Amino acid sequence: MCLGIPGRVLSIYSADGVRMGKVDFDGIVKEVCLEYVPEVQVGDYTIVHVGFAITRVDEASAQETLRLFREMAMLEEELNPDQHAELRAPPACPVLHDSN
C-alpha cells in the first residue's frame, strides 16, 4: 500500500466539490483526487498514493519508475488490490497461539 506510482493526468473535473481527474498508469486508468496538486494540468505527470496525487514529477522520471514497477509486476496489484487479495490469502487463518 505504500507505493507512490507516477501517472499521466488525462482529464480534470470537479466531483462533489473535490478536484478529481482521470490518471493513466501505463494503461490502467483510475480516478484520482487532485485536490493537493492545484498546479497540475492535463498532460502532466504526478505521483499518486492511495488515490491521491501528492506531487508533480517530470515525464522522464515517471516513465522510468513505471518501467520498474512493470518489471516487478507491481502495478496491477497496487491499483486493483481487491482482485488480488484472494491469491495471497492463506486457505484458512492459522490460530496462532492460545490465550491464557
Add this chain to the structure above:
Amino acid sequence: MKYLDEFRDGALAQRLAAEIRQHTTRPWRIMEVCGGQTHAIIRNGIDQLLPPEIELIHGPGCPVCVTPLETIDTALAIAALPGVTFCSFGDMLRVPGSRHDLFYVRSQGGDVRIVYSPMDAVRIARENPQREVVFFAIGFETTAPATAMAVLTAKRLGLRNFSMLVAHVLVPPAIEAILNAPGNRVQAFLAAGHVCSVMGYWQYVPLAERYRVPIVVTGFEPLDILEGIRRAVRLLEAGEARVENAYARAVTFEGNCAAQKVLAEVFEPCDRAWRGLGVIPQSGWRLRPEYRDFDAQHRFAIGNLHVQESPICRSGDVLQGKIKPNQCPAFGTLCTPRTPLGATMVSSEGACAAYYNYGRMAAPAPLHHY
C-alpha cells in the same frame, strides 16, 4: 555483483558503488527508514554491493508492521460486528492479531472489504446508508492526506454512517526515539522520499543538528537508494551532520502545503504505540475533537481487549536493527509469509518478508566489533 544487470543503468550503479567503496574508511551504520526502500534493497541486493564496512539497518517504516496489536484487535472486533462494513488496505488483512486476522473475520461472515483508496470507503458509505462503514486509517504522513480528505468529504456529504479507526504514525518522532534509545546503533538515516513529498524536509533539520546525524532524503529506485547511501557516507566521513535532498525530483524543502493545511485541520498529534517499539511520544495523529463523530474508536467503544503477542516473534528487535530477520529462530520455519507470527512477515515491505521472499535464508556472518 550478480544483481548489477538488474539496474536500469548498470554502469551508473557500478560507479556509485565504486564511489561508496572508495570513500569508506571506517564502519558506518545507516538506517533506511522506509519499508519500500527495505524491499528494494533486498530485492536488488544493494546491501551486497556495498563494502563490508557499511551496514544497512532496516527501520520501522512499514505502517502495516508497526500498527500495534491492540489496534489490530480493535479492528477485528469492530469488523466482526453485525451491520459493519469494514474497509482496509489489502496488506492489513493478514496481519495477525492476538487470535486471528481480518481474513478470518471475513471467512466467518464479516463484511470486510479491500479498498484502494479511503475515498472508496466514503463511496461505499454513501451507497449503503443502512451499513456502518469503517475505514482502517493506517499509514505515515504520505497516506494521512488521503484519509483526512475522506473525513472532510464525509462531513461535507453529511454521512452519519462513516468512521475511521485511526492509527497514523509519523517519521520524525520515530527517528528521534531510535536516536534516544539506549544502545542505538544508527549513525545516519535515509529519510523516506514520499513522506517528504508531503511534509517537506524542514522537520529533519533540527534533528540532524541536535543529534549530530546526517539525514538524506532518498527515493525508492535502486539508483536512488545507492545515491542516498553515497551521500550519507560522504557526510559521515566528512563529519558533517546535515540534511541533504537526494530526491529533488519529487521533494521540496516545504513539501506539499495544500496537504499540510488539510492535515492540520483534521488531525492533531498524539502519543502512539508502535508494534515492537512501544509508545513513542507525539508520534501519531488522531482526529481533532471537532471530527470525533468520525472516530470509530469513539463510536464503537470496544473495551477490555486482552492482547497477546506471539512469544516467539522478535520483530521488535528486527525493527530496531538489533537482529537481522534471518537471525530470528522462527524465520522461515514456524514463520513464513503464509503463516506469519509477526507483522514484519506480513507486508511485502516488512523486513522479514523481504528477506524471505528474496531468499536471504542464511544468517549473516557475525559482525566484527570495531
